[in-house]
Amino acid sequence: MQTRSERFPSVRAAALAYRFRESLFALPLVIVLGGMALAVGVRAAERYVGPSPRFLLKMDSGVATTLLSTIAGATITTAGVIFSLTIVSLQLASSQLSPRVMRWFIRDRLSQVVIGLLVATFVYCVLSLPDLDGSSPSPAPPLTVTVAVVLTIGTVITIIAHVDHLAHRLEVGQVVREIAAEGSMVIDAVAAAAADEQPVHVTDMDAPPDALRLDSPGNGWVSQVRTDRLLALIPPNATIRLDTRVGAYIHRGQPLVTIWPTPGHPDRLQDKLTRAIVVSGSRTMQEDIDFAFRQLVDIGLRALSAAINDPTTAVEATLRVGSLLRRLLVVPPRPPAVAGPDGRVLLRPWELDPQEYIAHGFDQLRHVAPGQPRVAATILRVVRMLIAHVEQAGRSEHLPALQEQADLLLDSLARVPNLHPHDLERLRAIATTSTDPAYHNNRWMAP
Secondary structure (H helix, E strand, O other): OOOHHHHOOOHHHHHHHHHHHHOOOHHHHHHHHHHHHHHHHHHHHHHHOOOOOOOOOOOEHHHHHHHHHHHHHHHHHHHHHHHHHHHHHHHHHHHHOOHHHHHHHHOOHHHHHHHHHHHHHHHHHHHHHHHOOOOOOOEOOHHHHHHHHHHHHHHHHHHHHHHHHHHHHOOHHHHHHHHHHHHHHHHHHHHHHHHOOEEOOOOOOOOOOOOEEEEOOOOEEEEEEOHHHHHHHOOOOOEEEEOOOOOOEEOOOOEEEEEEOOOOOHHHHHHHHHHHEEEEOOOOOOOOHHHHHHHHHHHHHHHOOOOOOOHHHHHHHHHHHHHHHHHHOOOOOOOOEEEOHHHOEEEOOOOOOHHHHHHHHHHHHHHHHHHOHHHHHHHHHHHHHHHHHHHHOOOHHHHHHHHHHHHHHHHHHHOOOOOOHHHHHHHHHHHHOOOOOEEEOOEEEOO
C-alpha cells in the first residue's frame, strides 16, 4: 500500500527543485563545497600515496607554495571577470530583448559551472597551502599539487567554452528558440497531465451562498497547481472550485478556492492548500504556457520600439509564437471540470482556452505591425499556416479566432496612409492564398 507521501509527491519539494535550477547561486555553492571536500579528501589520501608515483607532479615545497598561491590569486580574479561578463550579458538581454528573459541567462548551467569551478579551485588552493612549507626544500605533497594543476587546466578549458557559449547565447535566435522549446515542453507536460484526468460535465460552476472560501495567504504568481492534492482536500461528494489559474497574479486575501458543502474542520485546510497551490514571488514557466507567449511577444514589441527598431527580431519572435500555437491548438485542452475519487469534483472556470492563447500570441504584435509591413506579412503568413494546420488536424473550432486575427490586421493595414496599394495587395494575397505570392509582370500573383 502506498504511503501518503508516495501518492502525493511534495509540491514544495518540486518548487524548491525548480528554484534551485533558476538560481545563479545554488549550483556554484555546491561546486565550492565540493572543492572544500576535495581538499580534505586529498589531504587524507596523501598518506596512502607512494614515495614517487610516476603520474603525479614532483616539486619542492617552495615552488609548490608559489604555484598554488598564483593559482589562487588568478582564479579569484578571473571569477570577478566572469561575474562582470554575466552582469553585462544580463543587462544586454534586459535592454535589447526583455527583462523577462533574464531568468534564462541566470539559469545557464555552463555559467554556473564556470563560477563554481573558479571559486572551488581558489578554495582548494587556499586550504592546501597550510600543508606546504615554503621555506623548506622538502618535497611537496605530490597528490595535492597534481590535483591543483588538473583543476586549473579544467577551469581554463571551461572558461574558453563559456566565452564561446556566452557569445552564442546573446544571439536573439538562440534566445527565442530556447523560450519556444521550453514552452513546447510545458505544453506537452500539461497535455500529458490532462490526459490522465477524468473530465466531467458541469453546467453550473456557481457556488452556493454558504460555501467555504479559502483566501490566498500572500501575494504572488500562481506557478503550480496540483489537481490530486486539491481533490484530496475535500471530503467525498464535495466540490472544490479553483478561483484562479496558473500564471495569474493573486493578492493576499483574494479567493483562492471555494468548497461546498463546507468540510467539518475548515481551519485545517489552509496549510494543506499551500501544499497544493504554489504562489511564487516571480512568474515561472513550470506549468504556465502563457508565460512563453508573454516572453516572445515582449521581445517582438521591444524590437519594434523606436529605440531599437529591429523588425527582423520581431519576425523571429512571431514565427516562434506560431510554432507554439501549432502545437498548442492540436493537443486536448485541460477540462474545466475534473472528477475525483468518491464523487469529488474540481472546477477550473478560469483556465485559458485556445482562443485566448491565440489572442495573447498575436494581439499586441498585430497592433504595432501595420507600421512594419514585413512583420505584418509574417503574422499573416503564420496565421494562414495555422489555419491550414488546424483544418488538417480536424480542429475547426479554432478557425474563427485565427481568421479574426487576419481580418483585423488587414483592416488596420488598409488604413495605413503610406502603404502602397501594391504592397497592400501582396499582403492580402499572403493572407488568402495557400502559398506565398510571387512578383510577376508587375503584379502580385499566386504562383
